[in-house]
Amino acid sequence: MFSKILIANRGEIALRVIRTCQKLGIKTVAIYSEADAESLFVREADEAYCVGKPPVNQSYLNADEIISIAKKSGAEAVHPGYGLLSENAAFAKKCNEENLVFIGPSPEIIASMGSKIEARKTMKEAGVPIIEGINTSLESEEEAVLAAKEIGYPLMLKASAGGGGIGMQLVHSEEELLKAFAGNKKRAESFFGDGAMFLEKYIDEPHHIEVQILADSHGNVVPLWERECSIQRRNQKVVEEAPSPFINEETRSNMLEAAVKAAQHIGYSNAGTIEFLVDKEQNFYFLEMNTRLQVEHPVTEEITGLDLVEEQLKVAVGEKLSFTKEDVKRNGHAIEVRIYAEDPKTFFPSPGKITEFQLPQGDGIRNECAIEAGSQVTPFYDPMIGKLIAWGGTRFEACSRLKLALEEYKIEGIKTNIPMLIQTVSHKQFLSGYTTTQFVNEYYLPTLTSTK
Amino acid sequence: MAKVEAGMAGNVWKVLVKEGDQVEAGQEVVILESMKMEIPVSVEEGGTIAKVYVQEGDFVNDSDTIVDVE
Structure with missing residues (x-):
């Protein structure tokens, strides 16, 4: 070591x-x-x-x-x-x-998965389903309009080098596409130094479900179950849980298999995540692969008992994985919420000094956090200041523990999204286990206007 | 004369107006970038831009004046 x-x-x-x-x-x-x-x-x-x-x-x-x-x-x-x-x-x-x-994996693998267009091509070769769309970079509005006609609206316009929702927009018509194209291309150029844009068919009622894998440098790939991360704001995840309350065992098994196939096809090593969009009929499509540890890795750790950072270190020194797929048992249910320094209504950032701070404790509660009373939240970095994870024997127990912990989370001096998180995890739609990426638009934002 | 303040600490990502421009109430004059998010700053009342205090790439604090409107 x-x-x-x-x-x-x-x-x-x-x-x-x-x-x-x-x-x-x-x-x-x-x-x-x-x-x-x-x-x-x-x-x-x-x-x-x-x-x-x-x-x-x-x-x-x-x-x-x-x-x-x-x-x-x-x-x-x-x-x-x-x-x-x-x-x-x-x-x-x-x-x-x-x-x-x-x-992490080799520089070649990072580069091939960093370009979403390249990744789509590679995954198609590997036999992993991809969303209908185009696999070349669109140079102009005219090219985009022609490609869009072939696929049909609504469409997602995306930046090939994109991440964090930047350079990405849903378009319903030619008019919207024309309006969105140049601005998103420019944004992609300024944020990622690469303005390559492409189009994908929009999936109705999409669920964002991803598979965590571990791969060593000896060709072994083990899936560590899935995480559902459908609840997002500004195209960034807010609530993540494992296992997904939506998919059935057959879909689960097929997704895990596809993720392993994807990693094996590219000769991957390290912890990695294959993200999929899942439609209401439980068809799943490759979205992107993240060649690193994810923000939401703790929920996987909570249900498997593994330490993913430890496994990354072992793989990096050349050790073989010490377990197989069959060894990785799934235990209970875990949910993570991201605590953001932001206005809970507009989602605008809220930098400032934290005057009072106390983390909640309790059965099944885990905090990942690097701030304390007196910390300054600066405007230079991502607004995420911590993560709260709740484990329970059942999803219901995890939800109850999470809600209690959120109510006890004490943070003063800046605005946070905690009020939004409490509303979300106690909403009957969330408790029913059917969440799509439109959750915030459909169920959270309307509660704000109706109370005005 | 009305001063338009940043409202939030961040980097000036885009300056959308220059001195002498006519602006309408609610029009965006500057876009800030803070915590990886674009934050538009708009004028409350219409008028003429009398002075622009910032350039793209500048860092501003939340009560810094960005433009004057006459």
């Missing part, structure tokens, strides 16, 4: 990786921007180095500086967490060239 690793990330995920390293006796090196100097993850690491000014392109995305710190500190490997450099093929390549193990 490694004796020292560098964590190229911040916040709760940096702290999460540190915790597993402490358990395994691995020393940790943190990097931080000037805005994060006082953060909990900086104090918890064995060593910490300032990597630059607050904006991410001057700190957490500064690959050369991060690699130089890794070498100087004597770290043998780099854990990228999620977001930031975690799916940056050039960074993974640089690490390898400098004899640092990048805890």
